[in-house]
Amino acid sequence: GAGVSQSPRYKVAKRGQDVALRCDPISGHVSLFWYQQALGQGPEFLTYFQNEAQLDKSGLPSDRFFAERPEGSVSTLKIQRTQQEDSAVYLCASSRGQGTDTQYFGPGTRLTVL
Protein backbone atom coordinates (compact mmCIF):
# COMPACT_ATOMS: atom_id res chain seq x y z
CA GLY A 1 0.00 0.00 0.00
CA ALA A 2 0.92 3.62 -0.41
CA GLY A 3 0.80 4.56 3.24
CA VAL A 4 0.40 3.34 6.79
CA SER A 5 -2.96 1.72 7.42
CA GLN A 6 -4.68 1.02 10.69
CA SER A 7 -7.69 -1.05 11.63
CA PRO A 8 -10.25 -0.74 12.88
CA ARG A 9 -10.73 3.00 12.36
CA TYR A 10 -13.23 3.13 15.22
CA LYS A 11 -13.64 0.82 18.19
CA VAL A 12 -16.17 0.99 20.98
CA ALA A 13 -15.48 -1.24 23.97
CA LYS A 14 -17.19 -1.79 27.26
CA ARG A 15 -15.04 -1.18 30.29
CA GLY A 16 -13.14 -4.36 31.12
CA GLN A 17 -13.01 -5.71 27.58
CA ASP A 18 -9.78 -6.45 25.76
CA VAL A 19 -9.06 -4.73 22.44
CA ALA A 20 -6.50 -5.26 19.68
CA LEU A 21 -5.48 -2.51 17.28
CA ARG A 22 -3.63 -3.31 14.08
CA CYS A 23 -1.03 -1.32 12.17
CA ASP A 24 0.26 -2.08 8.67
CA PRO A 25 3.37 0.04 8.10
CA ILE A 26 4.77 1.09 4.76
CA SER A 27 6.40 -1.95 3.17
CA GLY A 28 10.08 -2.20 4.01
CA HIS A 29 10.03 0.35 6.81
CA VAL A 30 12.30 -0.70 9.63
CA SER A 31 10.91 1.44 12.44
CA LEU A 32 7.39 1.45 13.83
CA PHE A 33 5.97 3.69 16.52
CA TRP A 34 2.73 3.82 18.49
CA TYR A 35 1.38 7.07 19.92
CA GLN A 36 -1.70 7.89 21.98
CA GLN A 37 -3.56 11.14 21.34
CA ALA A 38 -6.15 12.38 23.79
CA LEU A 39 -8.80 14.82 22.62
CA GLY A 40 -7.34 18.30 22.11
CA GLN A 41 -3.80 17.19 22.87
CA GLY A 42 -0.70 16.31 20.91
CA PRO A 43 0.30 12.68 20.42
CA GLU A 44 2.22 10.99 23.22
CA PHE A 45 4.75 8.27 22.56
CA LEU A 46 3.90 4.73 23.64
CA THR A 47 6.42 2.33 22.15
CA TYR A 48 8.97 1.80 19.36
CA PHE A 49 10.04 -1.20 17.29
CA GLN A 50 13.07 -1.63 15.10
CA ASN A 51 12.15 -4.60 12.93
CA GLU A 52 10.75 -7.15 15.40
CA ALA A 53 12.63 -5.81 18.39
CA GLN A 54 10.76 -3.60 20.83
CA LEU A 55 13.51 -1.15 21.75
CA ASP A 56 11.52 1.33 23.80
CA LYS A 57 8.28 0.79 25.67
CA SER A 58 8.74 3.56 28.17
CA GLY A 59 5.52 5.30 27.16
CA LEU A 60 3.14 2.42 27.80
CA PRO A 61 0.89 3.68 30.63
CA SER A 62 0.47 0.39 32.44
CA ASP A 63 1.01 -3.34 32.15
CA ARG A 64 -2.44 -3.56 30.55
CA PHE A 65 -0.85 -2.26 27.36
CA PHE A 66 1.12 -4.67 25.23
CA ALA A 67 2.52 -4.32 21.71
CA GLU A 68 4.13 -6.77 19.35
CA ARG A 69 5.60 -6.92 15.88
CA PRO A 70 6.55 -10.59 15.55
CA GLU A 71 7.73 -10.61 11.93
CA GLY A 72 9.01 -7.07 11.75
CA SER A 73 6.09 -5.83 9.68
CA VAL A 74 2.51 -5.68 11.00
CA SER A 75 2.15 -4.59 14.60
CA THR A 76 -0.64 -5.05 17.11
CA LEU A 77 -1.31 -2.92 20.16
CA LYS A 78 -3.35 -4.78 22.73
CA ILE A 79 -5.09 -3.21 25.69
CA GLN A 80 -6.40 -5.53 28.34
CA ARG A 81 -9.26 -4.77 30.73
CA THR A 82 -9.94 -1.39 29.10
CA GLN A 83 -10.79 1.58 31.26
CA GLN A 84 -12.45 4.87 30.39
CA GLU A 85 -9.16 6.75 30.53
CA ASP A 86 -7.92 4.58 27.66
CA SER A 87 -10.32 6.40 25.34
CA ALA A 88 -8.14 8.17 22.77
CA VAL A 89 -6.91 7.99 19.20
CA TYR A 90 -4.08 5.51 18.77
CA LEU A 91 -1.69 6.48 16.01
CA CYS A 92 0.85 4.26 14.32
CA ALA A 93 3.83 5.60 12.38
CA SER A 94 6.62 4.01 10.42
CA SER A 95 9.94 5.22 9.10
CA ARG A 96 12.34 3.84 6.55
CA GLY A 97 15.37 3.57 8.78
CA GLN A 98 15.96 4.43 12.35
CA GLY A 99 16.45 7.54 14.40
CA THR A 100 15.75 10.78 12.65
CA ASP A 101 14.04 9.48 9.52
CA THR A 102 10.71 11.10 8.75
CA GLN A 103 7.80 9.29 10.39
CA TYR A 104 4.72 8.55 8.29
CA PHE A 105 1.52 8.31 10.27
CA GLY A 106 -1.58 6.24 9.76
CA PRO A 107 -5.12 7.64 10.16
CA GLY A 108 -5.40 6.27 13.68
CA THR A 109 -7.89 4.15 15.58
CA ARG A 110 -10.37 6.04 17.73
CA LEU A 111 -11.07 3.97 20.83
CA THR A 112 -14.05 4.78 23.00
CA VAL A 113 -14.43 2.90 26.26
CA LEU A 114 -17.90 3.07 27.78
Add this chain to the structure above:
Amino acid sequence: SQQGEEDPQALSIQEGENATMNCSYKTSINNLQWYRQNSGRGLVHLILIRSNEREKHSGRLRVTLDTSKKSSSLLITASRAADTASYFCATPRSPSGNTGKLIFGQGTTLQVKP
Protein backbone atom coordinates in the same frame (compact mmCIF):
# COMPACT_ATOMS: atom_id res chain seq x y z
CA SER B 1 4.84 14.55 29.38
CA GLN B 2 5.04 16.90 26.45
CA GLN B 3 8.10 18.81 25.36
CA GLY B 4 6.67 21.77 23.59
CA GLU B 5 4.33 24.59 24.22
CA GLU B 6 2.59 26.08 21.24
CA ASP B 7 1.22 29.53 20.86
CA PRO B 8 -1.45 30.49 20.08
CA GLN B 9 -3.69 27.54 20.92
CA ALA B 10 -6.16 28.71 18.29
CA LEU B 11 -5.91 31.07 15.34
CA SER B 12 -8.59 32.26 12.93
CA ILE B 13 -7.72 34.22 9.79
CA GLN B 14 -9.13 35.12 6.39
CA GLU B 15 -8.02 33.36 3.25
CA GLY B 16 -4.98 35.09 1.78
CA GLU B 17 -3.60 36.25 5.11
CA ASN B 18 -0.46 34.87 6.70
CA ALA B 19 -0.53 32.62 9.76
CA THR B 20 2.25 32.39 12.31
CA MET B 21 2.51 29.71 14.96
CA ASN B 22 5.16 29.44 17.65
CA CYS B 23 6.65 26.52 19.52
CA SER B 24 8.89 26.49 22.57
CA TYR B 25 10.73 23.47 23.86
CA LYS B 26 12.69 22.58 26.96
CA THR B 27 15.73 20.44 26.22
CA SER B 28 18.55 20.42 23.69
CA ILE B 29 17.49 19.12 20.31
CA ASN B 30 18.97 17.63 17.18
CA ASN B 31 16.09 18.77 15.00
CA LEU B 32 12.55 20.11 15.19
CA GLN B 33 9.69 18.99 13.00
CA TRP B 34 6.29 20.42 12.14
CA TYR B 35 3.24 18.27 11.42
CA ARG B 36 -0.29 19.04 10.23
CA GLN B 37 -3.38 17.12 11.26
CA ASN B 38 -6.70 17.57 9.50
CA SER B 39 -9.88 16.73 11.32
CA GLY B 40 -10.27 12.98 11.50
CA ARG B 41 -7.01 12.27 9.68
CA GLY B 42 -3.50 11.29 10.60
CA LEU B 43 -0.49 13.50 11.00
CA VAL B 44 1.33 14.70 7.91
CA HIS B 45 5.00 15.66 8.09
CA LEU B 46 5.52 19.20 6.80
CA ILE B 47 9.12 20.17 7.38
CA LEU B 48 12.21 19.33 9.45
CA ILE B 49 14.77 21.90 10.55
CA ARG B 50 18.07 20.83 12.04
CA SER B 51 19.69 22.45 15.05
CA ASN B 52 22.40 24.06 12.91
CA GLU B 53 19.84 25.70 10.63
CA ARG B 54 18.12 29.00 11.36
CA GLU B 55 15.54 29.11 8.61
CA LYS B 56 14.01 26.75 6.09
CA HIS B 57 11.44 27.13 3.33
CA SER B 58 9.09 24.68 1.66
CA GLY B 59 6.53 26.15 -0.72
CA ARG B 60 4.34 28.53 1.29
CA LEU B 61 5.89 27.36 4.56
CA ARG B 62 8.72 29.12 6.35
CA VAL B 63 10.19 27.71 9.54
CA THR B 64 12.67 29.44 11.82
CA LEU B 65 14.62 27.99 14.71
CA ASP B 66 16.30 29.87 17.55
CA THR B 67 18.19 27.38 19.69
CA SER B 68 19.29 30.06 22.15
CA LYS B 69 15.65 30.78 22.96
CA LYS B 70 14.56 27.17 22.45
CA SER B 71 11.82 28.28 20.10
CA SER B 72 10.61 27.80 16.55
CA SER B 73 7.99 29.44 14.38
CA LEU B 74 5.98 28.22 11.42
CA LEU B 75 4.73 30.81 8.94
CA ILE B 76 2.14 29.91 6.33
CA THR B 77 1.89 32.59 3.65
CA ALA B 78 -1.14 33.32 1.49
CA SER B 79 -3.30 30.92 3.47
CA ARG B 80 -6.05 28.84 1.88
CA ALA B 81 -9.17 27.26 3.31
CA ALA B 82 -7.45 23.89 2.85
CA ASP B 83 -4.81 24.94 5.38
CA THR B 84 -7.44 24.64 8.11
CA ALA B 85 -5.98 22.03 10.48
CA SER B 86 -4.08 21.55 13.72
CA TYR B 87 -0.34 22.12 13.58
CA PHE B 88 2.13 20.44 15.92
CA CYS B 89 5.81 20.84 16.53
CA ALA B 90 7.77 17.76 17.57
CA THR B 91 11.30 17.08 18.74
CA PRO B 92 13.24 13.83 19.14
CA ARG B 93 13.41 12.72 22.74
CA SER B 94 17.18 12.44 22.93
CA PRO B 95 19.53 15.24 21.86
CA SER B 96 21.26 12.93 19.41
CA GLY B 97 17.88 12.17 17.87
CA ASN B 98 18.73 8.55 17.30
CA THR B 99 15.79 7.01 19.10
CA GLY B 100 13.16 8.35 16.73
CA LYS B 101 10.80 8.90 19.66
CA LEU B 102 9.06 12.23 19.07
CA ILE B 103 7.77 14.56 21.74
CA PHE B 104 4.87 16.69 20.47
CA GLY B 105 3.53 20.02 21.57
CA GLN B 106 -0.16 20.55 22.26
CA GLY B 107 -0.77 22.10 18.87
CA THR B 108 -2.24 25.21 17.31
CA THR B 109 -5.67 24.95 15.71
CA LEU B 110 -5.80 27.10 12.58
CA GLN B 111 -9.02 28.07 10.89
CA VAL B 112 -8.83 29.79 7.52
CA LYS B 113 -12.11 31.38 6.49
CA PRO B 114 -12.91 31.59 2.79
